[in-house]
Amino acid sequence: xxxxxxxxxxxxxxxxxxxxxxxxxxxxxxxxxxxxxxxxxxxxxxxxxxxxxxxxxxxxxxxxxxxxxxxxxxxxxxxxxxxxxxxxxxxxxxxxxxxxxxxxxxxxxxxxxxxxxxxxxxxxxxxxxxxxxxxxxxxxxxxxxxxxxxxxxxxxxxxxxxxxxxxxxxxxxxxxxxxxxxxxxxxxxxxxxxxxxxxxxxxxxxxxxxxxxxxxxxxxxxxxxxxxxxxxxxxxxxxxxxxxxxxxxxxxxxxxxxxxxxxxxxxxxxxxxxxxxxxxxxxxxxxxxxxxxxxxxxxxxxxxxxxxxxxxxxxxxxxxxxx
Numbered sequence: 001x002x003x004x005x006x007x008x009x010x011x012x013x014x015x016x017x018x019x020x021x022x023x024x025x026x027x028x029x030x031x032x033x034x035x036x037x038x039x040x041x042x043x044x045x046x047x048x049x050x051x052x053x054x055x056x057x058x059x060x061x062x063x064x065x066x067x068x069x070x071x072x073x074x075x076x077x078x079x080x081x082x083x084x085x086x087x088x089x090x091x092x093x094x095x096x097x098x099x100x101x102x103x104x105x106x107x108x109x110x111x112x113x114x115x116x117x118x119x120x121x122x123x124x125x126x127x128x129x130x131x132x133x134x135x136x137x138x139x140x141x142x143x144x145x146x147x148x149x150x151x152x153x154x155x156x157x158x159x160x161x162x163x164x165x166x167x168x169x170x171x172x173x174x175x176x177x178x179x180x181x182x183x184x185x186x187x188x189x190x191x192x193x194x195x196x197x198x199x200x201x202x203x204x205x206x207x208x209x210x211x212x213x214x215x216x217x218x219x220x221x222x223x224x225x226x227x228x229x230x231x232x233x234x235x236x237x238x239x240x241x242x243x244x245x246x247x248x249x250x251x252x253x254x255x256x257x258x259x260x261x262x263x264x265x266x267x268x269x270x271x272x273x274x275x276x277x278x279x280x281x282x283x284x285x286x287x288x289x290x291x292x293x294x295x296x297x298x299x300x301x302x303x304x305x306x307x308x309x310x311x312x313x314x315x316x317x318x319x320x321x322x323x
Contacts, residue, residue: 007118008104009139012041015103017078021051023085024092025236025265028157028192031056033083033106033128035065036136036150043142049074053092058234059200062191063153064146079103084128084154086286087113106131111277111286126164126171129154133174145182152183157192160242165290200238202230207240207255216251216315218244219308221300223258235259237267245269252276252311256304259295264303267293268311279314283307 020038022030030052038050051073056066073093080102085091086109088102105116108131110123122131129151136143155175159167162175179185196204206226212219222237232238237257244253253269266283268276269291276292285294296303 001120001122004118004120005135005138008120008135011079011103011118012044012046012139012141015046015079017047018081019049019051019074019077019079020081020083021053021073021085021091021093022083023090024054026052026054026057027084028060029127029129029154030084031060031063031066031069032150032153032155032157033132034069035063036129036132036147036154037081037083037106038068039065039144039147039150040136040142043144047078049077054235057236058197059195059238060153060192063150063188065150073097081106082116083107083132084109086111088115106135109286110288111281111292124166124168126166126168127154127158129158130171130174133178143181148178148181148183149188152178152185152188153192156185156188161189161193166288196238197232199231199233203227203232203238204240204243206230207237211244213247213250214308215312216249217254217308217311218247218250218252219254219256219304219311220244221256221258221304223300224260237265241267241269245271252315254307254311256300256307258300262299263295263297264300265293265295266303266307267291274315276311276314279311282310 018041020034022034034050038048041048050069052069053071055071056069081104082102083106085107102116104118107121108123108125108128112121125131133151207220207222210220237255241255244255251271252274255267257265259265268279270276275289277287277289280287280292280294283294283296287293
């Protein structure tokens, strides 16, 4: 990893024009990583274009600098850096638009495919912003109050307020250091985790009315019609999956969200020893041991049956091993 960090330093020193890109359907870690690195490199006098092809979720517009993020991938660039992206498909960019492989890949997903020329991937980190914090220190890159707040966004949202099992003592030390740099923890926490729009609450209601429980699995879905009825403007689940994961007795929580064009976005959350990253990978997705996702082509109810069947089989397999 040390050699990769040194390579990253040489890349940043050599190039003046950067495109930094996060994953499709971005979350707080993708947005926070993207903005933090963009701002830090600009402090060095670099030209930086931050890209999220799906744009910034409405719930994250409270964070500074989101108006700088573009959705169109540029025709030309000096160097390409991917942040919080586990594989090339998650860029959301046609391969023909890329000038070969990305130059640098900064991430924390265990399913990362090391797709770049330089790969700084730390699966034990609680968020990509935790990885990025270490990188900024190692390379002596700028870190101010604004950058610290962007980094805090990733830590808070990916750990659901420091509640996930991958939160370590180091994660909390990084959070403390960011506060010392001026990060607005209370503001980030309140706006990213505790605040919901009226439309989002109505959207939740649509999914909760059809919530099912079966042998340790809770599952529900959100259709395109649900989104229309609720008046919800996003393409995500408004964080309903995090509510499902709190249900007592649920070893696996599953949420399916119907998408335009005949596909379904699946989110898994698990407890104990159930590795939902393996489940997601079997459906062409990926993620973490206890939080993963995939996008599957097909009709909502058909996808739901297949996903539920596979999830029950995985859970039963773990329970048999525990006997």
